[in-house]
Structures are given as structure tokens and as C-alpha cells.
Amino acid sequence: MFKNLVLIIISFVLSITSYADTKIPFTLDWKFEGPSAPFFNAIDKGYFRDAGLDVEISPGKGSLDAIPKVATGSFPLGFADINSLIKFLDQNPGAPVTAIMMIYDKPPFAVIGRKSLGIKSPADLPGSVLGAPPPDGAWAQFPSFAKANGLDMNKIKVEPVGFPTREPMLAEGKVSSVTGYSFSSFLNLVRLGVPEDDITTILMADHGLKLYGNAIIVNTDFASSNAKVVKSFLGAVGKGWKDAVSNPSSAIEALVKRNPAADKNLEKRRFNLALSGNVMTDYVLKNGMGNIDKARFEAAIAQLSETYKYKTKPDSKLYFTDAYLPKGGFKLK
DSSP states (O other), X not given: OHHHHXXXXXXXXXXXXXXXXXXXXXXXXXXXXXXXXXXXXXXXXXXXXXXXXXXXXXXXXXXTTHHHHHHTTSOSEEEEEHHHHHHHHHHSTTOXXXXXXXXXXXXXXXXXXXXXXXXXXXXXXXXXXXXXXTXXXXXXXXXXXHHHTTOOGGGSEEEEOOHHHHHXXXXXXXXXXXXXXXXXXXXXXXXXXXXXXXEEEEEGGGTTOOOOOEEEEEXXXXXXXXXXXXXXXXXXXXXXXXXXXXXXXXXXXXHHHHOTTSOHHHHHHHHHHHIIXXXXXXXXXXXXXXXXXXXXXXXXHHHHTTTSOOSSXXXXXXXXXXXXXXXXXXXXX
């Protein structure tokens, strides 16, 4: 009997160890900055560990960067702009990738300009120089924003810039505005010494853009074979965000551990800007984080068609599924 008991205990321990050793590489869209703090918070608070997951987070190189990484299986899960995902799937039919949890209910896509350089509103963009990194998610949505505001893109000089030089060029006056994420470009300019009252942040979502923002995406081949793992991953993410909402300072500490060069106060402010401007919308407060409004999503897909020609008939079911989310989403408060 004792021998059988030992075997049962060993079997149980091995099963736990096996599950705990489930390694999940997760790729972000960008560098380790304030808005990514809740993911690191989920690690340090033990939420992933409690779910039996060993999660390793890697930085990205732009909001388009994670999509091919996940589609090819290099990463089972990632964080990416859902609008870029829609276009990717249209151009790569059958690619095994879809969105499973909306994080930025209101996208941070923005045009950031300087009042001293003549940029105060969308109407000031024609005749000016706009700096735009080609892989930038905000730049990818600029045509839809321009159309919604009646802007002639032929009258806007677009200067391709790199991510590292984007805000410095604006700070130096070499361009009048740039495309970027509202919370990142704004604070990067402040850090470069640009007076806050000289910075204009034109949030595209406040000027006719119906789109959603960044979501967690998954390789569908991985998900079909590891449904419980995917659900557990999202559950831990939800806990990480809820904890970060109630205790931002602790979440930022988790971030700074991975990015010691980060300015703690600046990154906390960046996180709070993302939280108030992009995450904690009226919809999320009412319905929880993670899901989408289907009618709005259909409208977003239609808006993309105004400036993007679909190769095949768009199908919202290909781009997002709530199959791995709990009913009612994740309550953040």
C-alpha cells in the first residue's frame, strides 16, 4: 500500500511539474514601457505560475512585428494591432493567427505635432511634413483617419523615419508632426525637453476612427491543441491588469526590473495615460476587458475598406474569437 501511495505521489508531482514547465514565449509589440507593466506584473505576482505557465516576454519592433512571429509559430502568443492583423490575414489567407483578447478598446493611434510648428488640429496637416515609421501601426491607419477628416494625403509630405529618430526629429523641428501611439510619443517628447503645452496630441479615435487597437493574438494551431493553456494564459493576464489598475506602482516596479534604464515616474505616467485613454473605456467598465462589440467591429472592418482594398470578402470571425475568454470578460475594478 505504501509503495502504491509513493507511486501516486510521484505521479502527481510529475504531472504538476510537467504543467508548470509549460513554457510560453510571448512577444510584445514594442519595448518594455509602462503599458506593458501588467504583463510583467502577472509574472511577479505569480499569476502565470499559479496557472502552470512559465512565461517569457520579449520586446517587439512595432505593432506589426508580432503578427508574423505568431503566424509562423515562432511565438504562440503575442500583442499586436488588430487592424494590421486584419490586413495580414487578407494578404495571407489561412495564416494560423487570430486575436483572442482586446486590450486597447480605444486605439492609441495618434498624430503628435507641435503648436509652435503650426499643428493644432487635423486641418493643419496639409502643407506640413509628417514623420512616419513605415512599420508603425498608427501610420498604417493614417489613410482612414485622413479620409474621415477630409484630408488630401497628396498635400501632406510624408517623411519615412525610424522609430529611434521619430520624436527627436519632431523635437528638433525637422518634421511638424509624427504618427505614433499617443502615450509613447507624447512622453518621449517631454523627455526630450519639448514643453508640454507645445505638444498637440490628435487621437485618431476622437476624429472619426472607429477602429479597435491592440489585442492578444494566438497561433490557432497552438490554440487548437492547447485550449486550456490559452485560457489559463488569458486568465493570468486579466489578473495582472486588474492588479496593475489597483496598484500601478507595484506593476511599474515589475517593469523596471526588466528595464533598469527606465524612468520609473515617466513609465508610471505612461501606463496611466494608456489606462485612462485606451483601456478603461465606458464599454470595458460595463462589460469587462477582453471582448469586443460586434457591431462596432463590423463598422471598423468596413472603415478599413475605405482605404484598403480587400483581396477577399472580409470575415470578422477570422480576426477575433471570444472562445478563450470568460463570460463577462475580466473586471478591472
